[in-house]
Amino acid sequence: MQVETSSSKYGVKHYPDAIREWKKEGNYFCFYTTETILEVRVIADKIIRFRYAADGTFQRDFSYATSDTMEESPITFGIKEWEETFEIYTDALKVFIARDNLRITISDKDGKVINQDEMGFHWQHYLQKGGKIVYCSKLVQEGECFYGLGDKPTDLNLRGKRLENYGTDAYGYQKDTDPLYRNIPFYYGLHDGIGYGIFFDNTFRTIFDFGKEREDACSFWARGGEMNYYFIYGPELLEVASSYTKITGTPELPPLWALGYHQCRWSYFPDTRVKEIAATFRKRRIPCDVIYLDIDYMDGFRCFTWNKEYFPDPAGLIRDLAAEGFKVVVIIDPGIKVDPDYSIYQEGLRNNYFCKRADGALMEGDVWPGKCVFPDYTNPVVREWWSSLFKGLAETGVRGVWNDMNEPAVFEMGSFPEDVRHDYDGEEVSHRKAHNIYGHLMSKSTAAGMKKYLLPNRPFLITRSCYAGAQRWSSVWTGDNVSSWEHLWLASVQCQRLAVSGISFTGSDIGGFIGEPDGELYTRWIQLATFHPLMRTHSASNETGFNQEPWSFGPEYEKVVTRFISLRYQLLPYLYTTFWQYATNGMPMLRPLAFTAQQDPATHNCTHEFMFGDSLLVSHVGEKGMKEMQVYLPEGNWYYFWNDSLHTGKQALTVATPLEEMPIFVKAGAVLPRYPEMQYTHEKPVTEMLLHVYYGETTVRSMLYEDAGDHYGYRNGQYNIITFKQVSDAQQFHLKKKYYVNYETAYTHHRIVLHGLPFRPVAAIVDGVSIPLDRENFAADNTISFLADRGFEEIIIRRP
Template sequence: MITNTEIVRTGNQFPNHIVDFKQENDKFYFTTQNGVILQLTILRDSVVRFRYATEHVFEPDFSYAISEDVNLGYNELKIQDEVPEYIVITSKIKIHINKTNLKVKIVDMADLVISEDELGFHWEENFDYGGNVVKMSKVCHAGESYYGMGDKASHTNLKGKRVNNWVTDTYAYGKDQEPLYKSIPFYIGLKESKAYGIFFDNSFSTYFDFAGERRNVTSYWADGGEMNYYFFYGPKMCDVVESYTDLTGLPELPPLWALGFHQSKWSYYPEQKVRDIASNFRKLNIPCDAIYLDIDYMDGFRCFTWDKNHFPDPKKMIDDLGEDGFKVVTMIDPGIKIDRDYWVYQQAMEKGYFCRRADGPLFKGKVWPGPCNFPDFTHPDVREWWADLYKEMIADLGVSGVWNDMNEPAIMEVPSKTANLDVRHDYDGHPCSHRKAHNVYGMQMVRATYEGIKKYMFPRRPFVLTRAAYSGTQRYCATWTGDNVATWEHLWIANVQMQRMSMSGYSFVGSDIGGFAEQPNGELFARWIQLAVFHPFCRVHSSGDHGDQEPWSFGDEITDIVREFIELRYQLLPYLYTMFYNYIKEGFPMLQSLVFYDQDDVQTHFRTDEFIFGKQLLVCPVQEPNSLGRRMYFPKGNWYNYWTDEMVEGGVERWVSAELDRIPLFVREGAMIPKYPVQQYVGEKEIEKLAIDVYFKSGTENSEVYEDHQEGYDYKKGRYSLRRFKFTGKENELIIQQFKDGNYITPYHNFVMTFHGLPFEIDSVELDNEEVGLDEIKLNGNNTIEVSKDFTELHIFGK
């Protein structure tokens, strides 16, 4: 055990006793004799900000992570000045600040300790770079678990792990490898079934040790900047995640086609190859909405150009693909080729928009085009210029989406894999080095891209994809987990990364299906598709070095399996769209780890494989070769097997059969799952009737379906349809009540309801208290009826 004395000897400094206190509305300032100031800000009753200054000086208060739309306000706020400590009290928590050493302890209203400082805030002067290495250590209580932290390729429970946030191009990364492509310094702690969260808003390289080095201590620190963190009290994990997501922001609804199936490769060229890929999808009746063009569509890898040999008439190609239901998404990287005849380079040089080294020369790095300069996306003028570069691509040629890659930024042939640390950035008027700006560089690039796409796509919605991200990047774009590998281990990694990202406020995420590096066999590809159709972003992408990776690349048996699951994805689009609606309105994750679903069940605290898709589908991928099934854990509730309608009671682990053409998939009892007909692309068919699968439950359950025009912004003006259903099942009857909101009129007029697990034979039906004939509702056997979409109450009686 390291003692305080030993730590002090290493150069760490600590606050001493408080000599001054003042309050300014929702802010409290505690100043120590040796010049440390703790600024404590109450954002909400359960959300508190802690900022620490040394030598009496705070840095400028600026962050790219915090949303302009964050909800603020509290119900109660008071402070008590006691002999050993100050106590700040809200309606949810009490914050104890020790007068002797500035240590903090947070308890709930029943005085249960939720979080407490171990050494608390301390710092060490950074003699190599200036400034401080800022540190915080907290007590890790017995049985405490930790979750979140973005795209880490490790167990969902981080207990015992150490991680580093420094966005890095990590080609073919392995399990537990650090760091990766994203910096999301946010974790959820779970102690005695009470959840809390910590967001360390510091864009320098940050580190977290979750009781790895010292089993009773969790700590986090940064190479520079301030100790600036937000504390979120639950007590439910959903409360924590929703509060964090509200703080860092939410996206707008994407166009519905962005939730379809997408196909990509490095690279599809020339034009005829792209047309052949599109033709095969339609010929084989495999749904697909988007085809991606990697860097080879460009002229010598120069961004915003086209190789006229490979793509002589890109507008005609894009128009032709559009007529067959395909959107085109193009790659744009940050590196601008150094070429005096290249118009983008000329503009950036004339305007002084490229990053410079500390002693003045332009920063130069090698990427795909060769030597490149790099725009400073932390300057608002540069972002505005970059946004306008998309005019021709979007408004004139008709590209539907943009994919920002290599935006860590990734630099070739240097050990750091990125820009020199002395590169200078504007940081929106707060000049700094790359040490501070690195983790937000890709975020600000994709922000500029989003603003350009939105401007030139209007009135349609933009679609943007990024590889690098910092907290808050979810406001602008979808993301994927980078250059993975075609292995069974990476199938496991993809599963935990999606769950972890969703718990970290970033739900619109997917992986390179089948693996980017190397080549999957047909079995692995099929199992990956089965998992990925239950991820919010669904795209095949591969390096192409070892062969093709289209749905038809592995023989007829695999093609048929892949087609079936992509069709299932398209059937579930209204369910998925409703998930996205709940995400943008409430910050509710689109995927839930089992611990998120039921934190009171200790069996869920270390589960990695099973997850909840939306709120009512339980998914458990098969992650080993030659498997005919697997063991899986069923959380609380009762669950219908999607394939057989067999009922399974929750709270148990059991074997589930799953041959190659099946994935363990279960539906929560009482759920009403909306479905569209299979389409080859979004918008191919007008929805004539909405299918709803109804799963009987003795008791009540709530479901909903959200719909709108699938494009545009009319939904923000009330032109949407939100239907909430309350299902009530009894021994010999069931009642479905419908509550409607919004003024969008759906194209269909009727629901076709298919009942699962109905314990009785239908005898009579009432719609809004009036009996209707069984022939009017088109009763089919005992499990299907058709009713008007406008009913308020549907009452079904059994014999």
């Protein structure tokens, strides 16, 4: 029999009893109690999947999160039997399963405990709704910190928090508002310098308690479905992040223009206003690549239509904008207007594509067009149909799509009632199971359609709601935020948290969607967003008619804003390389200091600072009128970006914060590739790639990835990978370079800009050839600048 405890409002809790038998098949191990089955699956030496059948029968093994390309690659594994436990071992882990109650202890190969069940797996009947509530509780280790869980607007370290995943249209959310838009049931634990992750792949409403109810227990549970989770061992947190992203999928490379600056508001119309905005960017020489059209571009908010009064010639408008270097992104919501004269409504109705209530009536609710019905994206036939609807937009010239309101959000009702039915790829379930993946599958089918009809170009997609794994096809933003200093802080924390939750291509509505920022707040927000993978200003319509463009706050602020947007474009080679690392090996683009210096307890609660790629440490000014601030530098040597002053890490540093600056530091030894100034990506051929090299006396490796910046030639090897290794010491600067080259760039040489050299040289030796250095090579900022052929392999500069 199962062990039972006292009842609660949900009924009696059930616990597994003793193991009666077990079996092994390939990399699967199954343990059988009276009713419960535990399946342990060795995915890799550091990844173990645990799956429980509470009543002896597993549900369908199906996931919308995991990638089709996930490989099972255990090298060495086996099982040992002990008196009180079974031990499943790999080259990296030991998993101990208690014979009397299935409780699990996981250690490293030396026996150091990484993660340990408290009460472990248990369950109870969900008497109100049906099915089971499945639980798992773990012991909290001494000093343990917790991270991850997607877009939660709270402290980076989740210790002491209870949070849930149930996609919600949280308009004007504040700090600690929960739940929000996205549903990422993945978290990290860190204790004793050891990092691990747990991915709870369950689409029902899920709850996570990180020691709030009981200080010594961390627990997670779902109001339906199975207890099915992946344990991922590091011990480095960044290794956990990479492994998680490989489980749930890595993204394609975006078009380079999507990493430029985006301008959006609710709403730019008519077409003359859109052209005016575009022309003003070019006139004021503020770089910009993307302009968005919000719901007012549609005919009565009907998806896939154009308002003929506001946009009589959309294709012509988009051609004109393209000639000036702009791409157009349009919004598409899930609500389809109930209108017998609307062809998309007619087609969906005729083919039974829309969601229905339990009694067979259509799921109807009011959204922007009025009464709407909603496609069932969990039906693969509906997804295929939805994808086909983007043909017209793509042919009109639209290059990206913005999926909004897809939690799903419904006016007055909040969202769908739980009795709404879904196909769920043939399973037929209630909305309780499908809610958290509704927007996820909408964005997946949107991306598939845009990719199909934009070939050979790459599409761009941004979605408000999603589930784990959405990084495979979409970017996200942090939702309907507020023009406040607190929300500037939240933007930093949320984007860091999303990045380590698998979704690096993220940003916030610069300046805040709700309300009106002053010039200082907008400027400080632009500075932070310069170092977010998605850089988009977006604001709501309002009665005052205030516009939130970079020039809206007066010349003083416009000058600084332009400086930082221009810096963003100069850093595009570095940003694109960082995205390539993310797309290749799942490495987060934004890295909290706790993830890059986890052995240093001082980093575990840092929120303002983060690493942007391998080489840049970024903080942000988070208070009005702030003249100086403290920044914590992890171990190593760091150059202050604005003046090349050198600082030793593992300490807090007080930094002056005039309006025209924010704290940015470069790792000593790094090579930072940069473009010359430009107004938009591909404005003109890059004839000179700058390599800003920062002298350092420890070995540091840097990279530069290059391809065409659009289309899919990179998949056929049409790219360059250039690696740099600096091995300098007090007597000489020494930079080595290796490369794979299969893409022809427009530039034929590099301008080397050397920072921080501790002596004044007379020559640089490039591939054995001495290049004299004279006054023209020494800039006023004490950097050394000289040219080197693109194909150089070694530079040596010796102390005279």
